[in-house]
Amino acid sequence: MQLVQVIAIIFSVGLLIGIVDLIRRGMIKEQYALLWLASAVILLILSVWRGLLDKIALATGIAYPPSLLFLVAFLFLLLIVLHFSVIISDFSERNKRLGQEVAILKTMFEQYKKGNEK
Amino acid sequence: MVKMSNKVLIIIPAYNEAESIEDVISAVKKELPDAGIVVINDGSRDATSSLSKRLGATVADLPYNMGIGAAMQTGYKYAVLNDYDIAVQVDGDGQHPPDQINYLIGPISKGKADMVIGSRFLEMGEYHPSLARNIGIKIFSTVISLITGRKITDTTSGFRAVNKGAIRFFAQNYPDDYPEVEAIVLLCKAGFNIMETAVRMKERTGGKSSITALQGVYYMVKVLLSIFIDMLKRVKR
Numbered sequence: 033m034q035l036v037q038v039i040a041i042i043f044s045v046g047l048l049i050g051i052v053d054l055i056r057r058g059m060i061k062e063q064y065a066l067l068w069l070a071s072a073v074i075l076l077i078l079s080v081w082r083g084l085l086d087k088i089a090l091a092t093g094i095a096y097p098p099s100l101l102f103l104v105a106f107l108f109l110l111l112i113v114l115h116f117s118v119i120i121s122d123f124s125e126r127n128k129r130l131g132q133e134v135a136i137l138k139t140m141f142e143q144y145k146k147g148n149e150k
Numbered sequence: 151m152v153k154m155s156n157k158v159l160i161i162i163p164a165y166n167e168a169e170s171i172e173d174v175i176s177a178v179k180k181e182l183p184d185a186g187i188v189v190i191n192d193g194s195r196d197a198t199s200s201l202s203k204r205l206g207a208t209v210a211d212l213p214y215n216m217g218i219g220a221a222m223q224t225g226y227k228y229a230v231l232n233d234y235d236i237a238v239q240v241d242g243d244g245q246h247p248p249d250q251i252n253y254l255i256g257p258i259s260k261g262k263a264d265m266v267i268g269s270r271f272l273e274m275g276e277y278h279p280s281l282a283r284n285i286g287i288k289i290f291s292t293v294i295s296l297i298t299g300r301k302i303t304d305t306t307s308g309f310r311a312v313n314k315g316a317i318r319f320f321a322q323n324y325p326d327d328y329p330e331v332e333a334i335v336l337l338c339k340a341g342f343n344i345m346e347t348a349v350r351m352k353e354r355t356g357g358k359s360s361i362t363a364l365q366g367v368y369y370m371v372k373v374l375l376s377i378f379i380d381m382l383k384r385v386k387r
């Protein structure tokens with residue numbers, strides 16, 4: 033086994049353990065962990081199964097197979113960041129709506145209070 | 151159909167406008183005694199909210215500074231909840247003279263348009279923008295006129311009136327950061343009818359313009375990009 037493969041396996045296992053631990057402790061909700069889990073598992077598979085890595089590298093014209101791991105990791109990161117942008121946009125929209133409704137509710141509550149005092 | 155008495159709401163978005171807000175509210179009350187007034191206080195750190203309340207305006211205090219778009223939309227949501235027929239946007243900084251509001255409301259109550267924009271450029275007025283600003287105004291005007299298929303001279307004017315249908319639309323869809331230009335595109339895409347009418351505007355009596363010279367170029371690029379993104383967006387009426 034080459035050193036690069038050992039490093040890749042150690043890294044993928046570490047990543048997987050870290051993610052599972054974060055989920056277990058409730059620090060990442062499952063829906064946000066899904067892409068992380070998928071990336072860790074696929075990286076691990078490609079690190080362990082050298083034959084598959086070589087085959088895909090050959091098929092995609094990558095001369096040095098271990099660099100395929102970087103490509104896969106990079107694509108997953110792109111996906112994860114894109115996913116976050118979608119989530120953040122949704123959150124900011126919901127946050128705006130909440131703020132607006134709180135302001136209107138406060139206003140109408142004060143009007144209601146004033147009406148009752150009279 | 152022309153209704154005899156339309157419920158009119160004046161929406162005044164205000165961010166740190168304590169210097170000018172009292173004059174604006176008093177002038178609106180003098181010109182339109184029957185209209186409702188709602189001041190949307192966008193997280194001001196000065197006396198904007200308390201001064202407005204003292205003058206008898208309804209004030210909606212946003213929990214934090216949410217930006218002009220979110221503030222305006224709050225006004226439209228308030229208008230929907232309270233069943234207003236016409237809503238008029240008037241800036242809290244005093245640049246929109248309330249004696250001009252009737253020019254905006256007129257075409258709406260006659261059913262001629264869904265939104266009427268008060269334009270500084272339809273008639274020669276006192277407003278003389280700097281060269282850089284003038285170029286920006288021309289570019290916006292050209293782009294918006296091309297997109298909407300009708301001539302809009304003052305795309306950045308925040309002095310406008312809308313009818314009930316457009317109030318409902320804006321309560322659901324209103325742009326965030328620099329909403330004046332984008333709102334025209336969205337409204338047009340949703341099939342609403344937009345027209346302009348000549349109004350007089352004043353130099354601001356207090357506060358600063360929300361756009362400094364340095365931000366001008368950023369503003370232009372951002373708004374133009376947003377317009378093209380709006381063109382891609384699906385708009386539900």
